[in-house]
Amino acid sequence: MTIDKDAAATPMMAQYIEIKAANPDCLLFYRMGDFYEMFFDDAVEASRALGIALTRRGKHLGADIPMAGVPVVSSDEYLQRLIGLGYRVAVCEQIEDPAEARKRGGKSVVRRDVVRLVTPGTITEEALLDPGRPNFLMALARLGGSGENATYALAWTDLSTGTFRLAESGRAQLEADIAAIEPSEIVVAEPVFHEPALQPIFRRYGRRIQPEPQTLFDGTTAEERVCRFFGVATLEGFGGFSRTELSAAAALIAYLGKTQMAARPGLQRPERIVAGSLMQIDPATRASLELTRTTAGKRQGSLLSAIDRTRTGAGARLFAGRLAAPLTDPAAIRERHASVGWFVDAAPLRQNLREALSGLPDIERALSRLSLGRGGPRDLAAIRDGLVAALAIGAMFGDDLPSELAMRRNALAAMPGDLLAELSRLLADSVPLLRRDGGFVREGALPALDEARTLREDVRRVVAELQGRYAAETGIRNLRIKHNNVLGYFIEVGDEKGRALVGVGDFVHRQTMASAMRFSTSELAELESRIAGAAAEALRLELECFDRLAGQVEAAAEALRQGAAALAVLDVSAALAELAVADDWVAPVVDDSLAFAVDCGRHPVVEAALKAGSGHPFVANDCDLSPPSDGGPGAIWLITGPNMGGKSTFLRQNALIAVLAQVGSYVPATKAHIGVVDRLFSRVGASDDLAEGRSTFMVEMVETAAILNQAGERALVILDEIGRGTATYDGLSIAFAAVEHLHEVNRCRALFATHFHEMTALAARLARMRNATMRVKEWEGDVVFLHEVKPGVADRSYGIQVAKLAGLPPSVVERARHVLEELEKGEQAGRRTALVDDLPLFSAVARRAPASVASLPAPMTEALAALDPDALSPREALDALYRLKGLAGQQ
Numbered sequence: 001m002t003i004d005k006d007a008a009a010t011p012m013m014a015q016y017i018e019i020k021a022a023n024p025d026c027l028l029f030y031r032m033g034d035f036y037e038m039f040f041d042d043a044v045e046a047s048r049a050l051g052i053a054l055t056r057r058g059k060h061l062g063a064d065i066p067m068a069g070v071p072v073v074s075s076d077e078y079l080q081r082l083i084g085l086g087y088r089v090a091v092c093e094q095i096e097d098p099a100e101a102r103k104r105g106g107k108s109v110v111r112r113d114v115v116r117l118v119t120p121g122t123i124t125e126e127a128l129l130d131p132g133r134p135n136f137l138m139a140l141a142r143l144g145g146s147g148e149n150a151t152y153a154l155a156w157t158d159l160s161t162g163t164f165r166l167a168e169s170g171r172a173q174l175e176a177d178i179a180a181i182e183p184s185e186i187v188v189a190e191p192v193f194h195e196p197a198l199q200p201i202f203r204r205y206g207r208r209i210q211p212e213p214q215t216l217f218d219g220t221t222a223e224e225r226v227c228r229f230f231g232v233a234t235l236e237g238f239g240g241f242s243r244t245e246l247s248a249a250a251a252l253i254a255y256l257g258k259t260q261m262a263a264r265p266g267l268q269r270p271e272r273i274v275a276g277s278l279m280q281i282d283p284a285t286r287a288s289l290e291l292t293r294t295t296a297g298k299r300q301g302s303l304l305s306a307i308d309r310t311r312t313g314a315g316a317r318l319f320a321g322r323l324a325a326p327l328t329d330p331a332a333i334r335e336r337h338a339s340v341g342w343f344v345d346a347a348p349l350r351q352n353l354r355e356a357l358s359g360l361p362d363i364e365r366a367l368s369r370l371s372l373g374r375g376g377p378r379d380l381a382a383i384r385d386g387l388v389a390a391l392a393i394g395a396m397f398g399d400d401l402p403s404e405l406a407m408r409r410n411a412l413a414a415m416p417g418d419l420l421a422e423l424s425r426l427l428a429d430s431v432p433l434l435r436r437d438g439g440f441v442r443e444g445a446l447p448a449l450d451e452a453r454t455l456r457e458d459v460r461r462v463v464a465e466l467q468g469r470y471a472a473e474t475g476i477r478n479l480r481i482k483h484n485n486v487l488g489y490f491i492e493v494g495d496e497k498g499r500a501l502v503g504v505g506d507f508v509h510r511q512t513m514a515s516a517m518r519f520s521t522s523e524l525a526e527l528e529s530r531i532a533g534a535a536a537e538a539l540r541l542e543l544e545c546f547d548r549l550a551g552q553v554e555a556a557a558e559a560l561r562q563g564a565a566a567l568a569v570l571d572v573s574a575a576l577a578e579l580a581v582a583d584d585w586v587a588p589v590v591d592d593s594l595a596f597a598v599d600c601g602r603h604p605v606v607e608a609a610l611k612a613g614s615g616h617p618f619v620a621n622d623c624d625l626s627p628p629s630d631g632g633p634g635a636i637w638l639i640t641g642p643n644m645g646g647k648s649t650f651l652r653q654n655a656l657i658a659v660l661a662q663v664g665s666y667v668p669a670t671k672a673h674i675g676v677v678d679r680l681f682s683r684v685g686a687s688d689d690l691a692e693g694r695s696t697f698m699v700e701m702v703e704t705a706a707i708l709n710q711a712g713e714r715a716l717v718i719l720d721e722i723g724r725g726t727a728t729y730d731g732l733s734i735a736f737a738a739v740e741h742l743h744e745v746n747r748c749r750a751l752f753a754t755h756f757h758e759m760t761a762l763a764a765r766l767a768r769m770r771n772a773t774m775r776v777k778e779w780e781g782d783v784v785f786l787h788e789v790k791p792g793v794a795d796r797s798y799g800i801q802v803a804k805l806a807g808l809p810p811s812v813v814e815r816a817r818h819v820l821e822e823l824e825k826g827e828q829a830g831r832r833t834a835l836v837d838d839l840p841l842f843s844a845v846a847r848r849a850p851a852s853v854a855s856l857p858a859p860m861t862e863a864l865a866a867l868d869p870d871a872l873s874p875r876e877a878l879d880a881l882y883r884l885k886g887l888a889g890q891q
């Protein structure tokens with residue numbers, strides 16, 4: 001429905017239309033009493049997205065105005081759903097008391113304005129956030145036009161931790177760099193947003209890509225804007241940043257200003273991520289390895305969900321972030337291993353720590369809400385309880401610690417004890433959710449507050465006493481003093497007696513109900529105003545106390561953040577140690593070599609699934625892609641074997657072991673030596689990407705091209721059944737050429753699984769290529785998978801046996817066997833295609849059909865012969881079927 005700004009509208013609608021025009025890309029939550037209302041197209045869209053009723057209110061340009069609303073009290077839930085669907089919401093509040101508006105005249109509307117834009121990357125509410133996931137807002141900047149000279153940079157922040165990071169990127173690795181951060185929202189300049197070449201990247205994020213005016217990214221003013229935000233004269237103290245990085249940082253800050261309005265988020269100093277310090281994993285590889293989500297987009301079943309043993313939200317967020325971004329610096333990786341190792345050895349302390357961590361409040365998120373002015377008493381209580389636990393945890397550790405843990409222990413020791421003392425002194429043990437409810441300051445903490453509270457209670461007692469006195473004075477036994485929000489305090493008596501009270505003494509009639517009458521007296525009114533005065537005074541004192549405490553928390557924010565970060569690191573390290581001990585994982589050796597040697601490696605997710613399901617043990621397998629002892633590049637393994645033999649599992653488990661080792665975790669193996677992998681590629685028989693208009697084969701080839709063009713000596717490449725999406729010989733030729741290229745040009749470590757047995761001949765020509773196969777046993781015509789990898793070549797594919805296991809109709813299995821035999825005979829005779837063409841497609845079945853009828857028992861053959869299907873009614877056919885079944889049963 002079109003909205004005409006100039007068309008005559010009620011003053012309220014005119015106000016709505018004006019505010020909506022200023023926020024065209026958001027759904028506008030327009031506050032009206034206890035509801036947020038939406039109008040026009042917003043209402044239609046929201047009612048569809050949320051399943052809420054669509055109603056009408058008034059008319060605009062002669063047509064009804066659609067309206068839909070959500071109650072303010074439950075608005076978080078609706079916001080969460082809308083944000084989850086990628087919407088942005090502008091929250092428009094009444095910013096003056098309705099009484100003020102009335103003073104301006106009968107027709108005046110209450111002033112309203114947008115107080116906040118709620119977007120996927122800027123939410124801080126507990127109800128809207130996933131406790132175990134970081135929520136990153138990212139700005140992507142590009143300077144130097146769209147051509148070859150373009151430079152790219154990323155700036156990203158998690159408002160709940162204040163982490164603020166910058167990194168340079170480039171056109172080639174942009175997609176992988178963004179995917180490593182898994183942002184919830186990406187801000188880009190309008191021209192970049194419309195750049196055709198970047199559409200494949202942006203499409204992945206849908207509505208989560210937010211175009212903003214180019215001025216936000218202006219490179220010439222960027223440094224000054226960043227300096228102004230941090231209140232510094234120069235950024236030199238923070239380290240050197242490129243112009244593109246500053247453009248991204250300035251855009252991010254400007255966007256925060258735009259969405260958070262007056263509130264100023266507490267960002268940490270920008271930290272620069274040096275290019276090459278993280279393992280590059282492009283989105284297709286992430287998806288195929290199911291690192292944080294399965295290919296179906298679910299968390300359940302991903303590596304993360306299988307191995308996350310953290311006990312706190314902050315720990316889970318840190319772990320998810322680490323898993324998405326493995327390191328490449330062996331020293332930094334070893335530091336993390338040392339922390340895990342220390343916890344492996346310190347079992348009792350580990351258990352105590354994990355117990356203390358359970359139930360620890362989310363300090364980081366409470367802190368972010370408080371610094372944005374959105375905090376409540378529960379956030380203060382979270383800081384208090386978090387501090388108690390953090391100081392106790394800090395005291396568990398002695399001096400004998402590896403460097404990472406020692407640093408974190410010191411951060412815990414430096415947490416502000418004086419703030420804790422103040423919070424404990426002033427905050428009640430259990431506190432309400434909202435500030436405005438009061439009742440969160442501890443009794444006895446503030447004399448003035450105690451006085452106001454006592455006064456309030458005293459007066460309430462006087463009111464209660466008054467009831468007895470009035471009852472005695474009037475002789476009405478069921479006289480009651482009650483309270484409601486409309487009348488305040490009032491005297492209520494039954495209808496009969498009430499009439500007698502009208503005009504008596506001080507009693508003023510207020511209301512007549514169906515069976516009661518209500519009165520007030522000046523004495524009661526006076527007491528009421530004293531109660532209200534005392535309550536208002538008490539609340540004022542409480543709110544003052546809240547602001548003071550929030551101010552103290554803000555002043556100690558840096559120490560609190562460091563302490564909270566320390567708790568997250570302890571949680572992650574102890575969780576990985578717990579996993580290593582429980583599942584028998586081992587510390588890998590990670591260095592600068594090109595080694596890749598895994599003894600008895602396992603796939604953590606498949607192993608867990610087997611344990612939970614069939615109970616079959618997982619068969620561990622070795623993998624050695626290390627260069628020969630005299631140096632040179634790493635090796636390629638070509639793996640052949642039957643379908644379902646375990647090839648994909650083997651390929652993936654080795655990629656996961658590399659990821660885990662470089663994340664700083666122990667690995668599921670008995671021994672592992674990994675020379676740092678700088679890029680990981682994994683392609684597993686591609687699926688259609690119909691949204692992009694590309695077929696299975698096209699996707700597969702685009703992805704293979706990316707690998708062959710990009711993988712260097714330090715890369716690890718996993719290719720599973722490349723070339724299967726096209727005609728056999730085309731596919732085989734492509735697979736052949738790809739392996740040769742990997743061996744000769746990329747010279748990287750690689751695992752290549754294929755069904756093309758012809759390829760195994762390559763081992764004779766390619767010095768660093770080895771053949772490996774999955775062992776199977778044949779037993780009474782069926783196949784038994786041993787899931788064991790051994791050197792050598794598979795003799796057959798066993799596809800037909802697998803098809804049989806899968807429940808293909810016996811006639812199809814039979815027919816397939818026959819075709820295979822013919823094909824193999826033809827192959828030996830060198831006439832493959834001719835034979836395929838010659839194959840009598842239906843003759844095999846036709847030949848067999850009479851044979852099987854002939855083998856039927858005689859009475860059945862006779863009964864069958866007597867049937868004339870064309871002459872049978874459905875009922876007769878059914879009877880005939882039962883008869884035949886009966887005959888079969890007699891045999």
Ligand SMILES: Nc1ncnc2c1ncn2[C@@H]1O[C@H](COP(=O)(O)OP(=O)(O)OP(=O)(O)O)[C@@H](O)[C@H]1O
Binds near residue numbers: 617642649650787
């Ligand atoms: N090492 C192992 N130990 C025990 N079971 C395994 C092992 N590897 C694989 N499996 C089981 O075999 C199943 C098939 O494995 P996988 O998908 O890796 O086979 P594949 O050879 O890649 O098959 P296809 O060629 O059909 O893709 C797995 O789902 C798992 O249940």
